[in-house]
Amino acid sequence: MPERRRDExxxxxxxxxxxxxxxxxxxxxxxxxxxxxxAAILIWGALVILA
Structure with a gap:
């Protein structure tokens, strides 16, 4: 019985x-x-600023 409890x-x-x-x-x-x-938002923002 104690072994079953350990297993459980x-x-x-x-x-x-x-x-x-x-x-x-x-x-x-x-x-x-x-x-x-x-990352996508920041890259898009950088492209808009550079354009």
Whole structure:
């Protein structure tokens, strides 16, 4: 019985770690998209100023 509890706790811990990794990846995608958007705006602005 104690072995089953250990296994269950270990599985729960692994699931939580996987969820955290998923959240980090999702955040990275959002941050990257936001950064690309700002880069495009700044480049466009520079072209307008130079033109």
């Amino acid at each position: 706790k270990k599985e729960e811990k692994e699931e939580k770690e996987e969820e955290k990794k998923g959240e980090k990846e999702e955040k990275w995608r959002r941050d990257r998209g936001n950064a690309l958007g700002w």
